[in-house]
Amino acid sequence: MSKSNLFFDVAASLDGFIAPEGMDLAHANDPEFKQWMSQWTKLQNWVFQQQFFRKNLKLSDGGATGSDNRMLEETFNRTGVSIMGKRMFELGERFWPEEAPFHTPVFVLTHQVRKPWERPGGTTFHFINDGIDSALGHARRAAGNRDIRIAGGANVIQQYLNAGLVDEFTIHYSPVFFGHGAQLFSGTNKEVQVKIKQAVASKEVTHITFGVEM
C-alpha cells in the first residue's frame, strides 16, 4: 500500500467560495456573466504573479520568487497524481493549454465512459465511473512515493473529507468576497477534526495548512 498522503490545496474567498458564480461550462464563453472571470482572477491574483506558476503554464519569464512561489513549487513537486470532479475537468478541457499543467496521471470522477486522454507533457486523464473509493485506489497505485491531490471541485473535496479520507489540506485565503459560488465547506460533517499545522502570511494571501485527525 502506498504511503501517499491525500490532500487538497485551494484558494478561497473570505466568504468561503473556491469558484465564483457563473464559472461553469454554460458560461465559459461569457466571462462577463456575473463577472466570473474577473472574480476568479482576483481570487488567483497572487498565483499569477509567481515564477513557478508562470513557467509551468509557459506564460512568460520572470515572476515573484518568495515564499508564495516556494509554496506553489513544493505543492507541485509533492503531487504524484490528481483527482478531480467532472465539472472541473470539463471547464479545464476548455481552458488548459494543450500541455495541461498537471504532468502526472489525473483521475476524473464522471459517469462518462471514455478512454484515457493523453496530453503532451505527461498529463493523462483517466475517467473513473465508480466513485471516490475507486478513484482513490487507482490514485494510490499510480502515485508512487508522492502525494495525491484532490484538485477540486468543492463537491469532490467534500466527499473525501466527510468520508474521513483526507490527511491534510491547505487553504489560501484571498482578501475578496464572492457573495455566491461554489462553497468549499458547505455540508462538511462537524465530526471532522482538524488541527493547524502551519500558517504563513504574505501581503496578498494567508496560507493555512490543517491536518485532519482520524
Place this chain on the structure above:
Amino acid sequence: MSKSNLFFDVAASLDGFIAPEGMDLAHANDPEFKQWMSQWTKLQNWVFQQQFFRKNLKLSDGGATGSDNRMLEETFNRTGVSIMGKRMFELGERFWPEEAPFHTPVFVLTHQVRKPWERPGGTTFHFINDGIDSALGHARRAAGNRDIRIAGGANVIQQYLNAGLVDEFTIHYSPVFFGHGAQLFSGTNKEVQVKIKQAVASKEVTHITFGVEM
C-alpha cells in the same frame, strides 16, 4: 467628529460560522441541543485559556500570556464602545455575569423600547430603535479617542460591512467545523474591497486582520 475606527473581531469556524446552530434564546436552557454549547466552547477554546480573558470574567488566576493574550488585551483596550444586535444581547443577558465584560457603553439595536440598563463595572446598555446609522452616531459620541467594536451578531456585522462603514476587522479562525449556524459573511456585497493588514498564527488559532478600502 470622532476619529474612532469601526471594527469587528470575531472567532469563526473553518466553514465560516461565528455561532453554532441552536445557540439562541430558545435553546439557552438546552446546551445538548445540537451540542451548541460544546461547539461554542470549541470555537472559543483558545480564548478561555488566556489570562486577560479569565481575569476580565473573574474566572480564576493564571492563564496563558503569549501573543493570543496580548491580542485580546489590545482589542479590549482599544474599544471605547460596543454595538450589538438584539439576539446577541438577549443571550448575553442570560449568560453574562452581573458585572458584564464590556466596561463601556454598549448600544443594542432592537425594536424594544427600554431605559438604559446599568451594570456594575461600567457597562451600560442603551437600546436603539432607529437603525445602524443612529447606533453608530451614538457610538461615535461616546467612544472618545477609542474605537467602536461591532460585537455581533453576524447580521449586524453584515449590515455595517455592506453599508461601507467598517474600517477593519479581525477573524480568529478556529480549526473546527460547524456545518450549520450563523454564517459570518453570507450576503456580503462583493463590492466590499479588503486588504490583509496582518496575519498571526498560534497553535490553536489563526488571526487575520483586514482593512476595508472605502
